[in-house]
Amino acid sequence: xxxxxxxxxxxxxxxxxxxxxxxxxxxxxxxxxxxxxxxxxxxxxxxxxxxxxxxxxxxxxxxxxxxxxxxxxxxxxxxxxxxxxxxxxxxxxxxxxxxxxxxxxxxxxxxxxxxxxxxxxxxxxxxxxxxxxxxxxxxxxxxxxxxxxxxxxxxxxxxxxxxxxxxxxxxxxxxxxxxxxxxxxxxxxxxxxxxxxxxxxxxxxxxxxxxxxxxxxxxxxxxxxxxxxxxxxxxxxxxxxxxxxxxxxxxxxxxxxxxxxxxxxxxxxxxxxxxxxxxxxxxxxxxxxxxxxxxxxxxxxxxxxxxxxxxxx
Numbered sequence: 001x002x003x004x005x006x007x008x009x010x011x012x013x014x015x016x017x018x019x020x021x022x023x024x025x026x027x028x029x030x031x032x033x034x035x036x037x038x039x040x041x042x043x044x045x046x047x048x049x050x051x052x053x054x055x056x057x058x059x060x061x062x063x064x065x066x067x068x069x070x071x072x073x074x075x076x077x078x079x080x081x082x083x084x085x086x087x088x089x090x091x092x093x094x095x096x097x098x099x100x101x102x103x104x105x106x107x108x109x110x111x112x113x114x115x116x117x118x119x120x121x122x123x124x125x126x127x128x129x130x131x132x133x134x135x136x137x138x139x140x141x142x143x144x145x146x147x148x149x150x151x152x153x154x155x156x157x158x159x160x161x162x163x164x165x166x167x168x169x170x171x172x173x174x175x176x177x178x179x180x181x182x183x184x185x186x187x188x189x190x191x192x193x194x195x196x197x198x199x200x201x202x203x204x205x206x207x208x209x210x211x212x213x214x215x216x217x218x219x220x221x222x223x224x225x226x227x228x229x230x231x232x233x234x235x236x237x238x239x240x241x242x243x244x245x246x247x248x249x250x251x252x253x254x255x256x257x258x259x260x261x262x263x264x265x266x267x268x269x270x271x272x273x274x275x276x277x278x279x280x281x282x283x284x285x286x287x288x289x290x291x292x293x294x295x296x297x298x299x300x301x302x303x304x305x306x307x308x309x310x311x312x313x
Contacts, residue, residue, distance in 0.1 A: 019043035034058045038074075050075040063105045072097030088121045098131040098151075105138050108263045109302045115261055121160040128153040131175075137265070139301075151175040162260040164267025167193055168222055168229060180217075190223040193233075218275065219248070222255075229255040235279055237288045249285050253278040266303055272296065 021042050028036045035058075038051035056069040076093035131151035137144035156170035172185040180198030185191060196217035220233035234248030253274045260267050276296060281289045 019046055028056075032058070033060055047078045047080055048075070049078075065105050066103040068099075068101045070099050071095050074098075087119065090123050090126075092125045092127075093123055094127045094129075095131060096129040098128065099134075100132075101134045101136070103136045103138065104265075107139050107301070108266050109304050111263055112261065112266070112304060115263070116161050118161045118257070118261070119159060123156070123158045123160075126153060126156040126158065126170075128156075128173075135265075146178065149176045159257075162257050162262070162267065163264045164260060164262070164271065165257060168255075189225070190221065193220040193222070194218070217248075220275075224255075227257055229257075231255060231274075235275055237285065237292060249279045249281045249289065251275050251279040262303060266301060269300055270303070273300065 019042065021038070024043055025036050028034050034056055036054075036056050038054040040051040042051055043049050051074050052072065054069075054071045054074050057067075059066045059068075073096040074094065077091040079089040079091055082089040128151050131153075132147070132149040133151065135144075135146045135148075151173075152175070153173040154171045156166055156173060158166040158169065167184050168186070168191055170184055170186065174181065174183040177195075178198045180196055182193070182195045184193045194217075197215070198217075199215045215238040216236060217238075218233060218235045220231055222229045222231045224230050230252070231254070232250070232252035234250055236248040255271075255274075260270065262270060273296070276289065276293045279289050
């Protein structure tokens with residue numbers, strides 16, 4: 001018994017020595033080419049990470065994507081049980097005063113193949129306090145630029161295989177997006193998403209095209225399990241004068257998460273496409289919906305190079 005205790009203690013000491021800040025920074029740089037710096041204890045026994053003033057930079061040469069991330073405070077736990085089955089589950093990640101700037105230089109559909117399989121890498125009970133994101137997409141003329149600020153998330157879950165499911169798996173969250181606002185939440189198996197005060201041009205960064213100056217708002221309610229979600233709601237499209245349907249245009253569709261093994265931007269695009277395709281406009285709104293669909297079809301990104309590129313889940 002004493003020998004076993006000494007062995008376990010020695011093993012824990014060895015693990016902790018290998019988790020020094022210098023070793024962690026060396027591993028992150030040589031494995032991912034990410035420059036990492038932080039204050040605080042960092043990784044503890046390989047199962048708990050805690051740091052202050054964290055900075056992470058990925059800025060390779062050439063036409064690759066780049067990002068800069070900072071957090072005033074960050075901590076999370078790693079589930080040892082999931083590691084035994086070759087999975088990564090980060091428990092109760094907490095991010096405070098964060099900023100992410102992401103510059104996209106590679107077509108999004110070319111990165112789908114690098115997404116993990118379903119349930120391979122997940123976040124559980126994620127909290128974000130005072131976050132902001134800037135996305136610059138150089139694959140779109142302009143280039144495309146979108147700012148999301150005042151991000152607050154409470155008890156959010158996300159599967160890295162289908163990152164857009166974040167909007168469907170949080171107890172509560174809200175943020176400013178462009179000139180509008182997005183809010184989401186859930187209660188058991190049901191949830192809601194609401195967007196208001198934003199234009200198609202801000203979403204697509206193509207304000208000069210016809211109909212792109214039109215504003216829209218939507219409410220979506222969803223329910224179901226971990227594999228599918230039933231979504232229904234109302235879409236309200238405002239024309240150039242600010243007028244639109246009082247009640248909104250009803251829509252409904254089903255999400256199968258096996259179809260959403262897509263990067264975040266392509267996942268959002270697919271949701272918008274499903275909303276427009278399933279909308280049931282009245283006679284007065286039909287022209288607005290058809291016009292919005294036509295312009296959206298012209299500017300949307302391809303999801304895959306070919307159907308054979310879809311990775312198995």
